[in-house]
Amino acid sequence: xxxxxxxxxxxxxxxxxxxxxFEVSGVTFDSREVQPGDLFVAMPGTVHDGHRFVDGAFAxxxxxxxxxxxxxxxxxxxxxxxxxxxxxxxxxxxxxxxTILGVTGSVGKTxxxxxxxxxxxxxRPGKVHRSVKSYNNxxxxxxxxxxxxxxxxxxxxEMGMNNAGEIRALTAQVHPHVALITAIAxxxxxxxxxxxxxxxxxAEIFEGLERGGIAxxxxxxxxxxxxxxxxxxxxxxxxxxxxxxxxxxxxHAVAADCGGSLISAALLERELTFTISQRGEHWVSNALAVxxxxxxxxxxxxxxxLALADLGGxxxxxxxxxxxxxxxxxxxxxxxxxxxxxxxxxxLKSLGAEKDAVRRIxxxxxxxxxxxxxxxxxxxxxxxxxxxxxxxxxxxxxxxRPLDEALGDRVPVDRVDSVEEATDSLRRIVRAGDAxxxxxxxxxxxxxxxxxxxxxxxxxx
Numbered sequence: 001x002x003x004x005x006x007x008x009x010x011x012x013x014x015x016x017x018x019x020x021x022f023e024v025s026g027v028t029f030d031s032r033e034v035q036p037g038d039l040f041v042a043m044p045g046t047v048h049d050g051h052r053f054v055d056g057a058f059a060x061x062x063x064x065x066x067x068x069x070x071x072x073x074x075x076x077x078x079x080x081x082x083x084x085x086x087x088x089x090x091x092x093x094x095x096x097x098x099t100i101l102g103v104t105g106s107v108g109k110t111x112x113x114x115x116x117x118x119x120x121x122x123x124r125p126g127k128v129h130r131s132v133k134s135y136n137n138x139x140x141x142x143x144x145x146x147x148x149x150x151x152x153x154x155x156x157x158e159m160g161m162n163n164a165g166e167i168r169a170l171t172a173q174v175h176p177h178v179a180l181i182t183a184i185a186x187x188x189x190x191x192x193x194x195x196x197x198x199x200x201x202x203a204e205i206f207e208g209l210e211r212g213g214i215a216x217x218x219x220x221x222x223x224x225x226x227x228x229x230x231x232x233x234x235x236x237x238x239x240x241x242x243x244x245x246x247x248x249x250x251x252h253a254v255a256a257d258c259g260g261s262l263i264s265a266a267l268l269e270r271e272l273t274f275t276i277s278q279r280g281e282h283w284v285s286n287a288l289a290v291x292x293x294x295x296x297x298x299x300x301x302x303x304x305x306l307a308l309a310d311l312g313g314x315x316x317x318x319x320x321x322x323x324x325x326x327x328x329x330x331x332x333x334x335x336x337x338x339x340x341x342x343x344x345x346x347x348l349k350s351l352g353a354e355k356d357a358v359r360r361i362x363x364x365x366x367x368x369x370x371x372x373x374x375x376x377x378x379x380x381x382x383x384x385x386x387x388x389x390x391x392x393x394x395x396x397x398x399x400x401r402p403l404d405e406a407l408g409d410r411v412p413v414d415r416v417d418s419v420e421e422a423t424d425s426l427r428r429i430v431r432a433g434d435a436x437x438x439x440x441x442x443x444x445x446x447x448x449x450x451x452x453x454x455x456x457x458x459x460x461x
Contacts, residue, residue: 004149005039005088007064007076013091014066016078022064027146029085029139036061041085042068043139050081082139089142089173098129098152099297102174104159104167104205105182105218106198107342110134111278111317112182112286113158118311119294119304120154127153134337136160141170154297162369163191164201171208179205179235180216180293182286184223185342190371199223203230212236214296216289219246239268239296241288248292253284255353260309263287268295274305278318280350282343316447318347321454328432331357332453335439336446339367341377344439345384351437352388358433359391363422363449365440366399375402382406392429394422396444423449 004025007018025037031053034040040057042050042065054071064074066084078084093100103113117130129152131144136158148155159170171179184199192198203226206215215231217224219242231238241248248267256262260276261284276287287308294304312319316337322329331354335347344367351360362385370377379402385393386407393413395404404413414425426449430436440446 002149002151004147007074009091010039010066010076010088014076014078014084014087016066016076016084019070019073019075019077022074024063027088027143029143031057031060034060034062036063038062040065041143042066042071042081043085044080044082085139085146086142086173089145092145092148093173093175095150096148096152096155098148098155099178100174100176100210101154101156101178101180101293101297102159102171102176102205102208103156103180103182104136104161104202105180106185106187106202106340107346108182108282108286109136109158109160110337111283111314112180112289113156114314115286115308115311116180116290116293117156118307119290120156120297120299122303122307123294123299124153127151128155130156131158134158134160136170138166138169141173145173154299159205161201161204164197165204167201167204168207171205173208175208175210176205176213177210178214178216178293178296179209179231180289181205181218181227182289183218183342184221184227185340186370186373186377187340189373190369193371195223196226199226200230203227206231206234209234214239216241216292216296218242218285218289219244219249220285237296239292241292242285246288248288248295250284250288253281261287265291267291267301270301272301272305275309277309277311279353280318280346282346282350283318316442316450318350321450323453325430325432330430330432331435332450333435333437334447334450335437336450337442339365339439339441340370341367341380344381347437347439348381348384348388348390351390351435354435356433357435358431360389360435360437361392361394361426361430362388362390362437362439363394363396363426363446364400364403364437365396365419365422365444365446368399368441368443374399378402379406385411394425396422396440396446419445419448422446423452426453 003023007022024039027039029041029043034057040062058073121128129148161167214237215235217227219240240246252264264273319334321332
């Protein structure tokens with residue numbers, strides 16, 4: 001394992017004092033994720049103090065810990081461990097010679113981040129770093145920075161927010177050379193009040209751009225001009241992607257044999273024909289955003305196209321499972337990680353495109369953080385449900401009742417109060433040949449339904 005940090009480097013970055021010399025090969029603040037050689041950061045918590053887990057981290061193989069109180073084992077003593085983590089992330093960014101790309105947006109930012117990582121890693125295998133999972137907040141971003149190997153050539157960081165000002169703080173740490181916004185949708189509208197305010201909050205990512213930086217903006221968004229105006233204040237170059245007169249756009253996009261799409265795209269300097277393994281029109285947009293970023297940093301777009309063709313299903317974001325049932329299999333589409341009106345509509349449309357399905361079933365939970373707009377936005381999903389020719393719905397909780405009321409008796413609906421009841425209901429009604437979409441905000445916990453249904457998994461894509 002290569003050395004990520006030495007005790008001297010960590011002490012210099014944080015102002016802390018090392019108990020003894022040590023070297024680490026990774027960084028984590030979750031004791032459940034500790035790998036041999038890691039640096040464990042004992043973070044303060046609202047429920048549990050990370051210092052309670054230091055012994056467990058050492059038992060799992062941690063090489064050292066950052067702590068604010070002395071412990072047994074190699075450690076670096078600091079006044080505040082969260083401040084130390086941010087300082088370590090800042091030192092990592094300062095020493096790095098990598099081209100840094102930042103990704104945000106209301107919809108598709110994690111999926112686009114993963115696809116962009118795959119595209120760049122196909123160009124420079126083993127030399128690309130990215131934030132894992134959805135480590136995109138005030139703790140996840142500095143952790144992802146601190147984990148960046150010194151030999152990294154490209155790095156992709158996701159940035160998320162719930163309120164105005166949060167992206168500004170994150171982009172000031174990341175200082176990207178390229179800032180990409182995937183889409184604007186009414187996610188977090190409860191806190192921000194309008195899509196215009198959401199666009200302004202997302203556009204804060206441009207404020208951290210390095211000199212000569214590039215902004216990549218969705219051309220199809222109603223907030224396009226607002227985003228472009230914000231980008232002009234900070235970016236040396238602005239690239240649009242999507243439909244219409246976008247700089248990077250699809251000339252043709254048709255369904256591919258694999259179930260994804262075959263796309264001929266006009267890029268900045270050339271045209272490229274490629275396939276994407278992921279299903280849905282929203283993934284065409286994601287792919288165009290990825291290619292815009294890859295071309296902007298001077299990497300090979302043809303290799304990026306190959307990576308998009310090979311991109312596997314992402315857990316909670318479209319991963320497809322073939323689940324054995326009596327008489328055959330059921331297709332289970334796992335979109336359990338998150339939901340907002342735009343992503344709900346997009347994935348329902350993808351469900352409707354499952355032409356081989358005997359029946360289409362959707363298990364839907366509520367979309368959270370919609371505030372006073374919640375009832376109207378849930379009811380507004382009715383046209384997407386009808387257009388997808390959904391044969392049966394399982395709806396979870398009171399928040400999603402307006403969708404049931406908007407549909408009337410046009411679609412059979414099972415109303416349930418919990419994920420456990422939804423799982424039982426699905427098991428009762430599902431049969432061979434069905435295609436089942438599972439989607440809700442992450443806090444609903446629909447991943448438990450997917451886990452339960454896939455215990456006897458036949459295959460995944």
